Every structure is written in structure tokens, then in C-alpha cells.
Amino acid sequence: MQTKLLRPSEDPTAIEQAGELLRAGEVVGIPTETVYGLAADARNPEAVARIFEAKGRPQDNPLIVHIAHLDTVHDIAADFPPAAQALAKAYWPGPLTIILPKQDSIPMVTSGGLNTVGIRFPSHPLAQAIIRAAGVPLAAPSANLSGRPSTTTAQHVMEDLNGKIAAVVDGGACTVGVESTVVSLCGARPRLLRPGGISLEQLRAVLGEVDVDRALRERIDDTEKVSAPGMKYRHYAPKAPVTVVFGSPKASADYIASRLGDKTGVLCFDDCAARFRGQAVVETFGPSADAAEQAREVFDALRRFDTTDCTEIFAQCPPSDGIGLAVSNRIKKAAGFHVIDLTEGEK
Numbered sequence: 314m315q316t317k318l319l320r321p322s323e324d325p326t327a328i329e330q331a332g333e334l335l336r337a338g339e340v341v342g343i344p345t346e347t348v349y350g351l352a353a354d355a356r357n358p359e360a361v362a363r364i365f366e367a368k369g370r371p372q373d374n375p376l377i378v379h380i381a382h383l384d385t386v387h388d389i390a391a392d393f394p395p396a397a398q399a400l401a402k403a404y405w406p407g408p409l410t411i412i413l414p415k416q417d418s419i420p421m422v423t424s425g426g427l428n429t430v431g432i433r434f435p436s437h438p439l440a441q442a443i444i445r446a447a448g449v450p451l452a453a454p455s456a457n458l459s460g461r462p463s464t465t466t467a468q469h470v471m472e473d474l475n476g477k478i479a480a481v482v483d484g485g486a487c488t489v490g491v492e493s494t495v496v497s498l499c500g501a502r503p504r505l506l507r508p509g510g511i512s513l514e515q516l517r518a519v520l521g522e523v524d525v526d527r528a529l530r531e532r533i534d535d536t537e538k539v540s541a542p543g544m545k546y547r548h549y550a551p552k553a554p555v556t557v558v559f560g561s562p563k564a565s566a567d568y569i570a571s572r573l574g575d576k577t578g579v580l581c582f583d584d585c586a587a588r589f590r591g592q593a594v595v596e597t598f599g600p601s602a603d604a605a606e607q608a609r610e611v612f613d614a615l616r617r618f619d620t621t622d623c624t625e626i627f628a629q630c631p632p633s634d635g636i637g638l639a640v641s642n643r644i645k646k647a648a649g650f651h652v653i654d655l656t657e658g659e660k
């Protein structure tokens with residue numbers, strides 16, 4: 314299959330072409346504010362099956378359904394409780410996915426066999442325009458091969474999926490850079506299943522108490538049942554194994570500097586790069602004091618290691634407040650939760 318690169322900035326028919334392909338049951342890569350999505354008609358089981366096939370995604374890993382009008386929630390969720398309405402009012406359109414009980418119109422293949430469904434109203438104008446042009450809700454996971462870092466440019470999507478999908482819409486680089494926050498409102502208390510563009514602090518400002526799923530903190534065994542099935546899979550990983558060194562920028566840089574070998578890769582803050590240049594394969598992902606910039610850069614930096622000959626990677630990691638929680642979660646997942654915690658003695 315020839316994958317078309319559609320460019321709305323040059324071609325006024327690009328959005329309509331994407332909409333037509335999606336209505337016809339094809340899979341299209343689309344820009345959103347978080348990462349690129351791999352979209353298909355959420356109500357069409359054959360179209361959704363094509364997403365799983367193109368990505369090589371395990372069948373029990375559910376997809377998020379994207380909407381471009383608040384009223385459509387009722388076509389997808391069986392219930393839209395007051396807590397969900399309050400979240401939608403505060404953070405939609407935006408990088409927040411709310412898990413709710415599923416309507417029958419959404420097939421089980423879309424929800425990974427669950428009776429619940431994740432819904433998101435993206436803020437990216439092109440994502441909204443494509444959903445409206447398609448005229449159907451769009452199921453869309455991140456547009457990467459399963460296990461690889463998520464994609465934040467149309468070029469990344471082509472790297473992973475050229476020849477496997479009908480088209481990619483080029484909307485430039487994503488402004489958030491990590492995936493949406495996933496919060497479940499299906500249990501007794503709200504539960505954060507995945508940190509993302511909306512912080513835990515922002516969720517608590519609307520909901521009060523929010524539990525944090527243990528999959529955020531530790532590696533979950535493949536055989537275990539988890540609330541967010543995606544959290545148990547190895548994810549975001551470059552080819553070389555990653556070790557996270559958690560501590561202040563100086564302490565982690567000192568530790569990494571003492572362990573450099575011939576083919577060591579270092580994922581580090583911009584302000585620490587000079588320590589390693591000339592001695593290691595260095596990829597930077599933003600200033601240590603700017604977690605929002607780190608979020609925009611982290612997947613691109615992880616991908617760049619695969620074009621080098623490094624055999625191991627040490628990674629610095631930001632503290633867990635604000636969007637730093639999402640950045641550190643992605644880096645720890647890329648490392649399979651292999652973390653050296655230099656702050657342990659301080660606790």
C-alpha cells in the first residue's frame with residue numbers, strides 16, 4: 314500500500330481526503346496536540362482491526378475514542394456523570410482522556426474487550442477538522458509501531474508505518490509531546506491510570522481525591538490484570554537498554570559521568586550535555602528546569618538513539634510534579650522501570 318502524505322498547509326483538499334478515507338474504513342495518521350494518532354472509525358470493527366494490525370498492537374490494549382463535539386459523548390459512553398462533566402468543562406478540548414462505561418455502539422475490539430471506553434476531545438484544530446470531516450468518532454492510539462516511542466512529527470509516523478496505512482496528515486510538531494492523561498471514573502474513586510498533558514494537580518483541583526494507579530510507579534508483570542492494559546507492555550523503548558538515574562541534575566550527571574564506556578548513550582538535560590560531549594553518544598531533551606519542553610522533546614530524543622551504535626543508555630529524569638510526572642513515567646517505561654535512585658538515602 315502506498316501511504317499518502319497529506320499536507321493541509323499546501324493542499325486545501327487534504328482534510329476532506331482524510332475524512333473520506335476514514336469514512337471508507339481506512340487508517341490515517343493524524344496530528345493532535347499530544348502525539349500523532351493512528352485513526353479509524355471507532356464504530357467499524359474491521360477498520361479498528363486494521364489499526365491493531367498496522368501497529369502490531371496486542372488485542373487487549375484498548376484504543377481511545379476521539380470526538381470533536383461534546384454531545385457525541387452520549388453516543389459513546391453509557392453514562393456521563395457530574396465528575397466527568399466537570400473535567401470536560403475544565404480541560405476539554407485538551408490532553409485528557411476520561412474512562413467511562415461503554416455504549417453498545419462501540420465494538421469490543423475498540424475497547425480491548427472491556428466494558429469501559431476512553432474518550433478524548435482533542436484541542437488540535439486539524440484533529441478536530443478531521444473528526445468533523447470523517448463524521449464519525451475516531452479510535453486512535455499513538456501512531457507508532459507497538460513498543461516504539463510515540464510519534465510527534467509526520468516524519469516519525471512515516472518512519473514506523475509507511476506502506477502500512479492509507480495516509481498521514483502532516484500538522485507539524487506536536488505542542489504537548491506526551492500522550493493524554495488517562496483518568497478512570499468507573500471505580501469508587503477517580504483513578505489516574507496514565508500521567509500526561511493534564512497534571513495530577515490539575516485533576517485534583519476539579520475532583521478532590523484522585524488515586525494513582527500502581528502501574529505508574531512499578532513494572533507490571535505481563536500476566537497480571539491491570540486497570541490500564543497499555544501500562545503493562547514494554548513501551549517507548551529505543552533498541553539499547555535504558556537505565557534511569559534519578560536525582561538532582563548534578564548528582565545524576567556525576568553518577569553517569571563515572572560510568573561512561575565506549576558505546577554509552579546519555580539522554581540528558583541541555584545544561585548537562587557539556588559534561589558528556591566527546592565521551593558518549595549524547596541526546597538532549599530540554600533544560601532541566603523546563604519539564605514542558607522535555608515533554609515535547611523526549612520521544613524524538615529516544616528515537617534518535619536508534620540511528621547511533623550505542624549499546625546502553627543512561628537517562629536523566631525530572632522530578633514528579635506537574636508535567637514532570639508524565640515525562641519521568643515515559644522515561645522509566647522506556648527503561649522497563651530499571652531505575653537507580655540517588656535520593657534513596659535522603660528519604
Ligand code: AMP
Binds near residue numbers: 375541
Ligand atoms: P495509546 O493511545 O497508544 O496512548 O494507548 C491508549 C491507552 O489508554 C491504553 O494503552 C490504555 O492504557 C488506556 N486506555 C484506553 N482505554 C481504556 C479503558 N477503557 N480502560 C483503561 N485504560 C484505557
Ligand code: MG
Binds near residue numbers: 454455463
Ligand atoms: Mg501508545
